[in-house]
Amino acid sequence: QQNGQAQDLEDPWQDEEYFGSYGTLKLHLEMLLDQSRTEAYRQVVLNNRDFLRDKVVLDLGCGTGIISLFCAQLAQPAKVFAVEASSMAHYTRQLVKQNGCEDVVSVLQGRAEHIQLPHKVDVLVSEWMGNCLLFEFMVEAVLQVRQRWLAEGGVMWPSSAALLLVPCQAHSYYTESMSFWKNPYGLDFSPLQPLAQQEFFSKPKFSHILEPHNCLSVPSVVLNLNMYTLTVEDLEEMAGQFSFCVNKPGDFHGFCAWFSVGFDSRQAGGDAVELNTGPFSEPTHWKQTLFMLDSPVSVQQGDSISGSIVLRRNPAWRRHMSVTLNWTCRTGTEDDCKASSVGTKTFPMWR
C-alpha cells in the first residue's frame, strides 16, 4: 500500500484512517496537553471578547470542542457551530452540556463539505495545521467552508500562516542512523549504510526537536499564506525561495521546517496572537520537521545557502505531498565565489 498507484485507490483521502484516528482520545489528549497551541486559541478569544459579542462562530474540526467552549465561556457569541467529522462528536456534545453551554454551542457531526447551517457565520476558527503546515490538507476543508459559509467581511482564525525553514545541524540523528554502522561493537556494518540512507533520509523526519544551537542561520519565511484569499487550487503547488547567511561554522546536515500562524484582532487595541512552532518558541506537539541531505556539507561562518522549496500535493493521495529542496552552498561572495556545492532532493511526505 506504501506505493499504491492512483488507479487502484479506493479512498485517496484515506478518510477512514484519518477520521478513525481522531475518534480515539489519544490524539485529542496530545493536542490538549499542548499548552502553546491551546492557550493561543484561548488568548484569541480573550483578546476579541467584545468583538465576539452576538457573533456567529463556526469551529471546524472542533475535536473535544475546546475552542467552542472558550468562545461560549469567555465571550458572548450568539451561536457557535462546532463541527466534527469523527465519532468524538458524540462526546463533544456531552462536554458542551457538562459545561452548561448547550444553548450557545451546537455540535454538528459531519464532514465539512456536507454541513448545513441556517445562515452564514461571522467567524471561521479552526486548528487545521499539520506537519510542515499543510500535511494532511485539512486546510482544504477550511477553504471550502470559508467559500460557502463565511459572511462577507467575516473573520478567519488563523488569519495567516507561514512556513519557515532553516539550514541545520543534526549530529545525533546523523550519528545514530548513519555513522553507527561504521563500527558497532567492533564490527563493520557499513553495507547497511545505503539501506539506512533510504530508510531514514529519503523521507522527512517528523517530530524532530531542533535545538536552537543547531540552527546554522536565522530562519526564513518561505511561504506566506493569506487565509482570506488562499484557494484550494493554490494548494496543488506552492513554491518559495530562501537565501541564508551561515552564522557559525558547522555541519550542514539538512533543513528544518515548521510553521507559524497569526490571528488578527478585530477589536480596537486588541493584540494579534501568534502561534509559532519553531525552535525559539515554547515546544508544541508538532515539534519540527527535518529534511536530511544525503551527506553533510561542512560550512563556515559567512557562507551562503540559497535555493528554493516546492510543496507539491500528491495528485492521488490527497492528504500527502512531496517537498522538493534545491540548494546552492557558497563559500565567499557570489561574485568572488571560492567554492560551491549544489544539491536537490525530493522528499515524499508521506507517499
Add this chain to the structure above:
Amino acid sequence: QQNGQAQDLEDPWQDEEYFGSYGTLKLHLEMLLDQSRTEAYRQVVLNNRDFLRDKVVLDLGCGTGIISLFCAQLAQPAKVFAVEASSMAHYTRQLVKQNGCEDVVSVLQGRAEHIQLPHKVDVLVSEWMGNCLLFEFMVEAVLQVRQRWLAEGGVMWPSSAALLLVPCQAHSYYTESMSFWKNPYGLDFSPLQPLAQQEFFSKPKFSHILEPHNCLSVPSVVLNLNMYTLTVEDLEEMAGQFSFCVNKPGDFHGFCAWFSVGFDSRQAGGDAVELNTGPFSEPTHWKQTLFMLDSPVSVQQGDSISGSIVLRRNPAWRRHMSVTLNWTCRTGTEDDCKASSVGTKTFPMWR
C-alpha cells in the same frame, strides 16, 4: 480487524506484518543501540570461548547477524548457522562477508520450522524475548527448533527466563491520562474519563519507564521458565503467584512487569550472564510493561498485596495473549486484617 474473530482470520500469526517489520532497519537499529541487550550476548560468547571451540551454533532470528558474528570473531566455532525469516537476511549475508566470517557463518533465510541443517547443533542461541517476556511468541519457534535440531546435551542461550512483577505508583501517567480531564483550562471534561479508562487502562502500557522510587515493594519472580524443558503446550497458559509486602506509603496504581534471562556458562569457572530488563538495571529497549488498575488504592508501609497472574495465549491470534491479575490488598496481618480490597482485571495484549 482489532476485534477480528478466529474463524475469519487469514493469518492468525500475522506473519506478513511481523516479518515485514523486521525487514526494515529501524527495529534492528533499536536492538543494536540497546547496549545492555547486545553486550549481554557478547559477554556470553566471551565467557564461553573455550567451550565454543569446534562447536556448531544455531542463531535463530539472527537479524543483522550480530550474535553469529560475535561467535565467529570472539571464539572458534566449527560452524554458525544464522537463521533469519525476514528480508534482512540478504543484508546479513553481506555483513558476514564484510567481516570476513563467510567460512564460519552460513546465513539461511527461512522460517524456523522449515530450516534444513546437515546435522544437529551444539548451541541454540536466540534473542526471542518480547514485552512481558512472551509477547509475539517467538519463543515457540525456539522450542520447535530445540526439539528438532539441538543435539543431546546441547546448550540453550538463554538457559532460563523469568517474569518479574511489582506493585507500583504511576502518578504522572495517571494524572496525564485520567486526572487531566477534571479541569483542563477551567473546563469540566470529566465525561471523557470512562473513555480514557477504556483507552488507556484496559490494555497494558508498553514502553513504560518505571522509576525505582515508584516501586511499592521488592519485585518478585512470578514465572520461571527452564528453556531446556519448557514445551510449546506450556505456553498456552502460564500462572504464577505473588505476595508483596508494601515497603512505603503511596498510591497503588498498578503492576509493572519485566523479564530477566540467564545464560549458563558451560566452561569451568565461566560466569553465568544475566540480562535483566527491570527498573534497577540499565535501561533496555524493552523498558517495562505497566498494568493499570481502574482506580488507585492508597497503601501503607506493611500492607500486603497478594494474588496471582495468568498469561493466556490467544487461541486465535497466536502472537497475542491476555494477562489476568487477581489481587487482594490487606492492611494489618492476615489474621488481624483491618481492611482489605480485592480486584481482578484481564488485559488483552494486544488482542
